[in-house]
Amino acid sequence: MxxxxxxxxxxxxxxxxxxxxxxxxxxxxxxxxxxxxxxxxxxxxxxxxxxxxxxxxxxxxxxxxxxxxxxxxxxxxxxxxxxxxxxxxxxxxxxxxxxxxxxxxxxxxxxxxxxxxxxxxxxxxxxxxxxxxxxxxxxxxxxVEPVAVAVHDVRRANLQPGDTAVVIGGGPIGVLIATVARHFGADVLVIELDEKRRAQIEGLSFATLDPRARDQVAVVEEWTGGAGADVVFEVSGAAQAVRGATSLAKVRGTIVVVAIHPTPREIDLQRVFWRELSILGARVYERRDFETAVELVADGVxxxxxxxxxxxxxxxxxxxxxxxxxxxxxxxxxxxxxxx
Missing domain, CATH: 3.90.180.10 (Medium-chain alcohol dehydrogenases, catalytic domain)
Structure with a gap:
């Protein structure tokens, strides 16, 4: 073979x-x-x-x-x-x-x-x-396996219907997180640099943002009525994204670190302190995440x-x-x- x-x-x-x-x-x-x-x-x-x-x-x-x-x-x-x-x-x-x-x-x-x-x-x-x-x-x-990753990430965030979620990074896992989060009832914004990927994501009826074209903090604050997002998923793996993620979350909001970061990153701990933010890691998945992922694939979600x-x-x-x-x-x- x-x-x-x-x-x-x-x-x-x-x-x-x-x-x-x-x-x-x-x-x-x-x-x-x-x-x-x-x-x-x-x-x-x-x-x-x-x-x-x-x-x-x-x-x-x-x-x-x-x-x-x-x-x-x-x-x-x-x-x-x-x-x-x-x-x-x-x-x-x-x-x-x-x-x-x-x-x-x-x-x-x-x-x-x-x-x-x-x-x-x-x-x-x-x-x-x-x-x-x-x-x-x-x-x-x-x-199914990457969908299970996304399901686990969304569950780890304790995302609730009606929450606002920012996904930083519009690659496959970012798109899957956005899809699962929306399926679970969230309003989603995807931040992505690549123009072609943004077009694909917009084709799925997601709001997108090129952070080079518009100030991402201003956009998120406008979108959330000045509050900030309930959950921010860092999926890009970029150092700049990690530094910026804390500025997008609401008071007592949650940041979920999804991407693999092979080296240590800087993070704005002053912002974490000031807004009482929660930072969570999300590594793999549990059996129930896989079972949900199979259902989502089978149902065409x-x-x-x-x-x-x-x-x-x-x-x-x-x-x-x-x-x-x-x-x-x-x-x-x-x-x-x-x-x-």
Whole structure:
């Protein structure tokens, strides 16, 4: 079978490998599609070299069907449509014992810390499977994982119907957060520098703002009657966005840090103090977030066709990263099974 691996030094290699049979407690998935995301870009850039073991078969946003079932696995059958919640926790650390297994202190993020879905046949623990409803397109279903991220972010913010939410950064996760927040009843403004992305986001009937053209603080204050936003989601990963986020939130507002920041950032703690702001981290997701994400994809709430810029064969994975780096795509899926 073909696999795509990160070998270090910004190198992606596609090569043949022998599939292995699923161990007891595992299932083997015939992977259909794998989405490439910002975390994969961090791996490609070498920002996670201290964490990953190379060569690494990466990828964790995926869809597929069960190809084989290992010994002791019940409730699953060959042909079932699935996606994977790619988290394996130890169950014994203080975080797990406190009920926060999804951010286990010894978490195995599958596709980063262990082999991922850019391979035709992928063996995973059965407990990571999430069932797909019949009729859901497998290319759309490859978006369930990032949708679960957005659902978790919105829930982490405790966003309420009627709240105002600013999303800083209109990439795939930013668009998904905006979509989920609106679905949960919020009024949303997306701040995005790229003109093409703003046009796409406006096509989904979201208000957008180019912060180079208009003062973002003035716009948000006008929009909220001088109060500031209930919630600000920092999704861009830019230092300037972090510095500016505190100026957009209302008194006792909430800032949710979604983006991965590989280096420490400056933040206006005077503003945090003055307005009694809450700053929250939002890392991955819980099982209920995945289940909600499946429903949102299946019900057509998620603008999957807008988000998926194109689908490429596994052999073109390296070229896909070049396009993502250059901002030439919103979301690229890899056709692992060779369906297109």
């Amino acid at each position: 073909l696999t795509a691996t990160y070998s270090g030094d910004r190198t992606i290699e596609v090569s043949e490998a022998e599939p292995s049979t699923p161990a007891p407690g595992q299932v083997q998935i015939a992977v259909a599609y794998t989405g490439l995301c910002g975390t994969d870009l961090h791996i490609f850039h070498g920002s996670m070299d201290a964490r990953v073991q190379t060569p690494l078969v990466f990828g964790h946003e995926m869809s597929g069907t069960i190809a084989a079932v290992g010994e002791g696995v019940t409730g699953w059958a060959v042909g079932d449509g699935v996606t994977v919640m790619p988290l394996a926790w130890d169950g014994t650390c203080p975080a797990c014992l406190a009920g926060n297994q999804h951010i286990c202190q010894n978490l195995d993020f599958i596709g980063i810390d262990s082999p991922g879905s850019l391979q035709a046949l992928w063996n995973v623990p059965a407990e990571t499977l999430v069932r797909l409803p019949a009729g859901v397109a497998l290319d759309h279903a490859a978006l 998620i603008p999957a066709d807008l988000l998926i810029t194109r689908i490429v064969p596994l052999s073109k994975t390296a070229e896909a990263f070049a396009d993502l780096e250059a901002g030439r795509a919103m979301k690229i899926l890899v056709d692992v099974a060779g369906q297109r």
